Amino acid sequence: MRTFLVCLLISSVNLFSQKLITPTNSPVDPKLIKDETSEAVWYAENAGQKIEIGSIITELKKLNKTDLLIRTTVKLKKAPDAKWTDSTIVKTANFQPVYHSSYNMMRDMVLKSGKTKVTGYYLDKKSQKKEAIEMEAADYFDSSSYPMMIRFSPLKENYTTEISIFDYNPNAKKGKIKAYILDVKKVDENGKKVWAVKTTDDIADKTSIVTYYIDPETRKILKQDIDMNGKKMTMETIQ
Numbered sequence: 001m002r003t004f005l006v007c008l009l010i011s012s013v014n015l016f017s018q019k020l021i022t023p024t025n026s027p028v029d030p031k032l033i034k035d036e037t038s039e040a041v042w043y044a045e046n047a048g049q050k051i052e053i054g055s056i057i058t059e060l061k062k063l064n065k066t067d068l069l070i071r072t073t074v075k076l077k078k079a080p081d082a083k084w085t086d087s088t089i090v091k092t093a094n095f096q097p098v099y100h101s102s103y104n105m106m107r108d109m110v111l112k113s114g115k116t117k118v119t120g121y122y123l124d125k126k127s128q129k130k131e132a133i134e135m136e137a138a139d140y141f142d143s144s145s146y147p148m149m150i151r152f153s154p155l156k157e158n159y160t161t162e163i164s165i166f167d168y169n170p171n172a173k174k175g176k177i178k179a180y181i182l183d184v185k186k187v188d189e190n191g192k193k194v195w196a197v198k199t200t201d202d203i204a205d206k207t208s209i210v211t212y213y214i215d216p217e218t219r220k221i222l223k224q225d226i227d228m229n230g231k232k233m234t235m236e237t238i239q
Contacts, residue, residue, distance in 0.1 A: 019161075020161075020162050020163070020164055020178075021161055021162065021163045021164065022139040022140060022141070022163075022164045023091070023094045023095060023096035023097075023139060023140070023141065024094075024139050026093075026094035026095055026096075026149070027153040027154055028093070028094055028095050028149055028152045028153055029152055029153070029154070030092050030093050030152075032152045032219050033060065033062070033068065033092060033152055034060070035060060035061050035062060036059070036060050036220075037057065037058070037059045037060075038057070038058050038220065038221075038237055038239060039055055039056070039057050039058075039237070039238055039239050040055065040056045040058070040221075040223075040224070040235040040236055040237045040238065041054075041055050041235070041236050041238055042054050042055060042056055042074075042233065042234075042235050043233060043234045043235070043236070044231070044232070044233050045231075045232040045233065045234070050234070052077055053076065053077060053233070054074060054075050054076040054077045054078075055074075055075050056072055056073070056074050056075075056235060057072065057073045057075070058070070058071070058072050059071040059072075059073075060148075062092060063089070066091055066092060066093070067089055067090070067091065067092065067098065068089065068090050068091070068092040068095075069087065069088070069089055070087070070088045070089075070090065070144070070145055070148055071085065071086065071087045071088075072085070072086045072144075073085050074104075079105070082104075082105050083103065083104070083105075084103070084104040084105065085102075085103050085104075086100070086101070086102045086103075086144055087099075087100070087101050087102075088100045088101075088142055088144045088145050090141075090142065090145050095141055095145055095146075095148070095149045096113075096141075097111075097113040097140070097141060097142040097145065097166070098112075098113055099111070099112055099113065100113075100142050100144055100145075102144075105125070106124070106125055106126065107122065107123055107124050107125055108121075108122075108123040108125070109121070109122045109123070109168065111133065111142070111166075111168060113137075113142070113166075115138060116136060116137070116138045117134065117135065117136055117137065118133060118134075118135045118137050118166060118168075119133060119134050120133040120168075121133055122168060122170060124170070131170065133168060135168075135174070135175055137166050137175060137176050139164060140164040140165055140166045140176050141163060141164065141165050141166070141179075142165070142166060143165045143166060143167035143177075143179070143201070143203060146163055146165050146179050146201075147199070147210075147212060147221075149163075150163075150181065150197055150199070150212065150214075151212070151214055151219050151220075151221060152219060155184050155195045155197065155214070155216070156184060157184060157185060157186060158183065158184065158185075159181060159183075159184040160180070160181055160182060160183065160184075161180075161181050162178050162179070162180055162181075163178060163179040163180070163181070164176060164178060165177060165178065165179045165201065167201075167203050169203065172203055172204060173202060173203050177201065177202035177203065178201065178202050179199060179200070179201035179202070180199060180200050180201065180206070181197060181198070181199055182198040182199060182200060182209075183196075183197075183198040184196070184197050184198070187213070189213050189222055189223065190222075192215070193216070194213050194214060194215055194216060194222060195212075195213070195214040195216055196211055196212075196213055197211065197212045197213075197214060198210075198211045199211070199212065204228070207228065207229050208226065208227070208228045208229075209226070209227045210224055210225070210226050210227075211224065211225040212224055213225075220237065221237060222236075222237050223235065223236050223237065
C-alpha cells in the first residue's frame with residue numbers, strides 16, 4: 001500500500017507541475033501570426049467613472065522570414081505632442097528576443113539580446129544619468145513581448161504556468177524574473193465567448209494583475225483589465 005501511495009504521489013506531482021516556459025520550449029504557433037495594426041483606448045477608473053487617458057496603437061509586422069516587429073505607440077490625451085514608442089524584435093518561431101527599445105518623456109532604453117548576455121543603455125532624462133547595461137541572461141522572453149507570446153499560444157480552461165522574462169528598471173527589477181498565468185477561463189464579452197487570461201509578474205512583485213480578453217478565432221486582444229494595487233484601468237480595442 002505504501003509503495004502504491006508513493007507512486008500515486010509522484011504521478012500527481014508530474015501531472016500538475018508546470019514546466020517554466022522559455023523560448024526553448026515556446027508554445028507559440030507562428031501560423032497564427034499575421035501583419036496587423038490595432039488601436040485601443042486607455043481608460044482609468046475613478047469613483048466608478050471611466051476617464052480616458054489616451055490610446056495605444058500596436059503594430060505587428062514580419063520583417064523577414066525569421067523576425068517579427070512588435071511596436072506600440074502611446075498617445076496621451078493630456079500631452080498629445082509627447083512621444084512614447086516601444087519597439088521589440090523577436091524571432092517569429094519562438095519569440096526569442098533580439099532587440100528592444102523604449103523612448104518616452106522620462107527615459108530612453110535600448111536592450112540587445114545575445115545568446116548569454118543583454119547589452120544596451122538606460123538614460124534617465126530628468127537626471128541625464130546614462131547607465132550602460134551588460135548582464136548575463138539566457139533563454140527568456142522580453143518583458144514587453146510575453147503578452148503577445150500568450151496571445152499566440154494554446155489556451156485551455158484553468159491553465160496556469162510560469163514564464164521566464166527579462167526586464168530592466170533601475171527603480172524595480174533588473175534581469176531574469178518570472179511572469180505568471182494565474183488562470184484561464186472562457187467568458188462572455190459582447191455576446192461572444194472569449195479567453196480571459198489572468199496574469200501577473202515579478203516586475204512589481206505581483207502587485208499588478210492584468211487580464212487579457214482574447215478572441216479564440218482571431219487571437220486578437222479585445223480588452224485588458226489592469227489592477228495595480230487597487231487602481232483600475234482598462235484598454236479597449238476599437239479597431
